[in-house]
Amino acid sequence: MTDRLVGKSITRIDVKDKVTGHAMYPGDFSRPNQTYMKVVFAERPHAIVKSIDSSKAEAMDGVLMVLTAKDVPHNLYGLMKADQPVLCGPGGDAPNTDRVRFVGDQIALVIAENEEIATRAAGLIKVEFEDLPVVPTIEKAMEKDAIQLFSDCPGNEMCHFKIRYGDIDKGFEAADVIIESDYYTPAQEHVFLQPEAGLAYVDEEERVTVIVAGQWTHEDQEQIAHSLNLPLDKVRVIYPAIGGAFGGREDMSVQIILALAALKLHEAGIDRPVKTVWSRRESLIGHHKRHPYKIHTKSGATRDGKLTALEAEIIADSGAYMYTSNKVLANATLMISGPYFIPNVKVDTKAVATNTVPNGAFRGFGGPQACFAAEMQMSKLAEALGMDPVEFRLLNTIREGQELPVRTAPPKGISIDHVIQTCAEAAGWHKENGKWVRPEHLEGEGEVVHGIGISAGYKNVGFSYGAPENCWAGIEIFGADEIEQVIVKHAGADVGQGAHSLFVQIAADVIGVPLEKVKIIASDTAQTGNSGSASASRMTFMAGNAIIGAAEAALAKWKSEERPAEATYVYRPPATTPMDPETGECTPNFSYGYAADAIEVSVNIKTGKVLINKVICSDDVGRAINPQQVKGQIEGAVVQAAGYSLLEDFLHDKDGKVITDSLAKYLVPTILDIPDKTETIIIEDNDPIGPMGARGVGEMPYMPFAPAVLAAVHDAIGVWYNRFPLTEERILEGLGVLKKGI
Template sequence: MKPLQVVGNRVLRVDGKAKVQGAALYPQDIHMEGMLYGATLRSDKPHAFITIDLEEAEKIPGVVKILTAKDVTGHNHHGVLFKDHDVLCAEKVRRIGDPMAFVIGTSERIAKEALKKIKVHYQEIPAVFDPLEAMEERAPKVHGESNIVYHYKCRKGNVDEAFKACDIIVERAYKTSMVDHAFLQPEAGIAYMDEDGSVVVLAATQYPHFDQLEVAEALGLPTEKVRIINPAVGGAFGGREDITMQIHLALAAYLTGKPVKVVYGREESFYAHSKRHPIMMKYKTGATKDGKLLAMEVMLIGDTGAYASWAINVMRKAGVHAPGPYEIPNVKVDSYAVYTNNPFCGAMRGFGATQTPIGSEQQMDILARELGIDPIQFRLMNCFRVGSETANGQILHESIPLAQCIEAVKDRMFQELR
C-alpha cells in the first residue's frame, strides 16, 4: 500500500509560520493611500417601521457620503438560502442590530461621530421573542404570512404502537442556549476599485464565492466585476458564512471611487453575525425491561431569529441526529425552524448535531437508571454497529467505531479510578 502523505505525519500549516511570527496579514492590518472609513448605524429596536433623517449628519465636515437603502445600486437583499436580509433596511427593522445606514468619512472618528447625528424615527410594532409563541397564527409576523421557516419530518415504524409495548417510558424537555462564536478577530475589511473597474473586497470570510455572488447582485454588477480576496482569518467557526460588512464596503467603494475600510469592535461583532440556534426539545423514549430501545418521539423547535441564514440545514441535521447513535426501530421526529425578532442564527460548528445530544444522551442516562442498568452497558446494548439502520433509513456499512470507542473510554475511566 502506498504510504499516506498526511495521515500519521506532521504536516506544516500553510499559514502557520506567518501567524507564529506575527507576519500574517489580517484585514484590519491593511492600509491604502487616501482611504476613507465606514461606520454602520444599527437599529436599537427589535421590530419597527423606520424613517431616517440624515440632514444634520451630512453637514459634519469630513462626512463624504451616507448610504441608505435608496443608494443600493442593485438588489437591496442578501442571504445564504433566502434573500431575507436587507443590505440596508428600507422600511422596517426586524432585530436589534439591523443595519440602517452606512456613513463614509475621512476618518473613523468622523464616521462614528456622524452616526450620533442621524435621526431615526421608529414606529414600533409588536415583536415576538419566544419561538413557541411565534408558531401561533396570532403571533406578529417577522416575514411574510408565517414564522415557520422549515419543518423536517422523520418517520420510522409506528411509535404509538411501540410505546404500548414498552416497560419504561421517559418524557423530558430540554433546552440549549444561543451561543456566539466569539472568534478572536472581529470583522474587518477594506474595498477599493481596481484599474479595470472591478470592485475588490478584502475581508476575512468563509465563503468568498458566495460573497462574490451576493456583492454582485446587490451592486447590480456581473460577477466578473467583483473580486473577493481572503486575508488571514482570525477564527470563524461558522460565524463568517453570512455577509456582514462586505456589501456595505463594496457599495461605498463603488460609489465614491476610493478605498473604504471598516473595523468592528467586539460589541458590534456581536450584533453583526449569526449565532448558534437555541433549540427547545421534547423527548419521549421507551424501552423494554431488559434494556432494548423500542421507540422515540422528538419535537425540536429552533429559534433562527430574524433571518433564516442556514436554518433549513441546521434544523434538518438536528432532526436527523435527534435519536442519537442508537438502533431504535420506531421513531418520529418533527423539527422546526422558526423566525423571531431575536438575533439571527446560522452556522456554528456541528449544524444542529451538537444541540440534540443534550436531549438524547440524558434520555439514555435516565432510562438506564430507571431500568437499573449500567449507563455504559445500556449504550453498548443499543448503539449503532456495522449494518445498523438509522431512523431515516440509512444502512451503515462502514466506519462505525462507536462500540469500540465506548469500550476504550470505559477501560480508561476504570484505569483512572484504580
C-alpha cells in the same frame, strides 16, 4: 521521492507569521488614501423606518457619502433565502425592506476621511421609527394572535421537518421503561478573536474587490454580486489570515456593505478604498449565534436494554431571518435519535422567527443541541434500567447495514462502538463477567463531591440533504529536469484550523517533493475555483480528495514530459437526497465522524461551582493527516464546549434587546475555566472514500460534551439538569438551596 508526509505532525506554514505578529488579518490592511465606513445599526428589535435624515452628517467636514436602502441595487439577500435587507429603510427595491427585525439590522453607512469623523457623523443621522409589537421568544411567536414577521411564514414558522419510521405506538407498547423530558439549550456567541473587518476597492480591472474574513469566498462573491447587480467576474473576494470563525462567518456581515461603499464611491468618481472594523459590541449584536432549542423527547426501552421507540419535538429559535436555520434544523432532526438503532421513531421539528439576533451556523450545526437531548435520554434510560451507561449504549449502537430513521443506512465505516469502547476503557470502565462496569466512584472532600459521565455522538461530513457538493483544486508543477516548485491553488478558507498547511502537506506527499517546494495560492475568487465552505467538517475530506486528484493528474503530465504541468480536478462525493416531507426518507450524508467524551467533574455543593477535572475525548478521524493539528482541533472543541456547558448564555431581554452585549456580560472560558486535563484519543478507522482514509474532525468532539458534563454532575450530586449552562445558581436551584429565578 521524499518520505511520506501524510501522518506526520509537520509545522504549520503560517505559524511563524502568526507568532511574530506578521500575519495580516482583514483589519490590518490599509491602502493609500483610504476612507473609513461606519454602520448605523437599528438598535430596535422591530420597527418601520419612516424616514432617515442624514443632512447634518453629509454636511460635516470629512464626510464623503451616506448610503441608505435606496442606494442598494437589490436590497434582499440571504444564504438560504433572500429575506434580509442589506440596509433597512424607505426606497428599497423590494417590499418591507423598510422594516427592521432585530437590533443589529443595518440602517445607513457613513463613509468619511477617518474613523473619528465617520463615528461622529453616524451619531448625527436622525432616524424616525414606527415601533411594532415585538416577538421576543418562540412561545410568543407561536401564539395564535402573534404578529407575523413574514407574510410567507404563517405562524412565524420558517421551516419544518418530519420523520416517520416504524410504528411509534407499538414501539412504546413494547417498552418496559419510558423516559419523557423537556430540554433547553442556550444561544451561544462565537467570540472569534478577530471582529468583523475588511477593506474594499475597485481594482484596475474594474472589479469590486473585498478583502475580508469569511468561510466561503465564492458564496461571498455571489451574495455581493446579487446585491450590487454585478456579473460574478466583476466581484473579487480575497481572504487573508482569519481570526477564527466556528460558523460565525458563514453568513454576511460586512462583505456586501463594504462592496457597496467602494462601488458607490467609484461611481461618484472617488476611487478610494473603504475600510471598516467593527467594535466587539457591534460584532455581538451584528452577526448570528447558535440556535437555542426547546426539545421534548420520549424514549422507550425493554428491560433487557433494547431501545424500542423515540418521539421528539424540536423548536428552534431562528431569530429575525432564515440564515441557515433550515439546514441546521435538518441536521438536528436526524441526530435527535443519536448513533443508535431505534426501530420506531417519530420526529417533528420547526424553526420559528423572532425579533432577536438571527441564529445560524455554529460548530456542530444543530448536532450539539440534538445530541444533548439524545444522550441525556440514554443516560436516564440506563439509570432507570439499572444498567451501566456504557453497556446500554454499546447494546444499541447502529451497525453496518442498519437503517437510520430516515430509512437508509449510514455509509460504510461505522465505528461508534469502537469509539465508545475506547473512550470508556481510557476512563476506567472495564468488563466483569461479560458486563461493563464503571470506574470506582471518586471520593469527595468535604463540600466538594465528584462524578463521571460518558456520552457519544456522530456528525455528518459535508453538505447534506441534496445540497450540491463539490470541490475544485488546481496544481502546477514547474522545473526542467526535476521538479523545482509546485503551486497549489485552492479557495478553501483557513479560519485558524490549519487547512492551508494540510493542502500543502497532501500535495507534497502525492507528488513526492519536500514541503518547501510547495507554495499555495488560496482563498481568492480571481485565481481559484469554487471549494465550497469551511464548514460541516468537510474541508479536509473535500479539499483532500480534490487536491489528490489534481496532483495525480499534474504528476502524470509531468511524467509525460509536459513542462510545466498543470491540472485541475473537481471532486464530487456520492450524492445525497432531500428529506421526504412526510416520512423524512432520504440519503442524508455521504460520510460521518464519530466521537465519545468521558468527563470527570467536581461540584461544590455549597457554592454550586462545577469544575471539569478531566476530559477523555475519543474521536475516529479516519486518518490523521497531521496528528498535531487533529489534536489541536479536538482540544479547541473541548474548551469551546466547556464554555457552552458551564458559562455561556447569549441573552435578550423581554423587549428583544441584547443583554449580553459585551464580554464583561457574556462569559467565555479563561485559562482558569478550562478542563484541568484533556486526554485526546485519535482513532484511525479509515473512511472508505475519504482522502487517504480521512474523515472530518472539527465538530465531532463538541457533540457529546454537554450531556457528558451533565451526566457527571448527576453522578456527583444525584440531580438531573435538563438545561445548561450549569451556572452556580442553576446548580444550587437543583439542590434546593436557591429558589428558581433567584
